[in-house]
Amino acid sequence: MAAVAWGQPPGGPLPLGPIPLGGPFGWPNPFGGVMLLAMPEVQQELQITEAQRPQLEKVLQGYQDRMQQIFETIDFQAFGELSEQERVARFEQVRQQQDRATQQAFTAVDGILDERQRQRFEQLRVQQE
Numbered sequence: 001m002a003a004v005a006w007g008q009p010p011g012g013p014l015p016l017g018p019i020p021l022g023g024p025f026g027w028p029n030p031f032g033g034v035m036l037l038a039m040p041e042v043q044q045e046l047q048i049t050e051a052q053r054p055q056l057e058k059v060l061q062g063y064q065d066r067m068q069q070i071f072e073t074i075d076f077q078a079f080g081e082l083s084e085q086e087r088v089a090r091f092e093q094v095r096q097q098q099d100r101a102t103q104q105a106f107t108a109v110d111g112i113l114d115e116r117q118r119q120r121f122e123q124l125r126v127q128q129e
Contacts, residue, residue: 034063034105036124045124046117055112063105070097 036042038060048056074094079087110118 033102033125034109035060036128037109037121042121042124046113046120048117052112056109059105059108059112062108063101066101066104067098070094070101 037046037048037056043053043056071094074090079090082090109121113121
């Protein structure tokens, strides 16, 4: 029992909940946004149909693949050699690519969900943030 207490930060375990400011380094939260649709609970809440499920899976897989491609373009070792201004510019470039990929995914999802599902999905997204 002592090992468990020793391995936790002072004051006990960190509270559960959304990651502040997205994911690490300001990246989008990988468990939020469009990826909420990958959760069975969210699909059930939205009453996703059998016809919609493969369409959503295709969008989500494409989104994950694109985000991975973007992340793989980052040469973290080279960041140490860049000036602060160059690092900020490079991170901004990556963030813009991520924003475009996210917007494309949301546009695709909007074409799959019906109006009731879109409204409820937006409510769930706001709650998650």
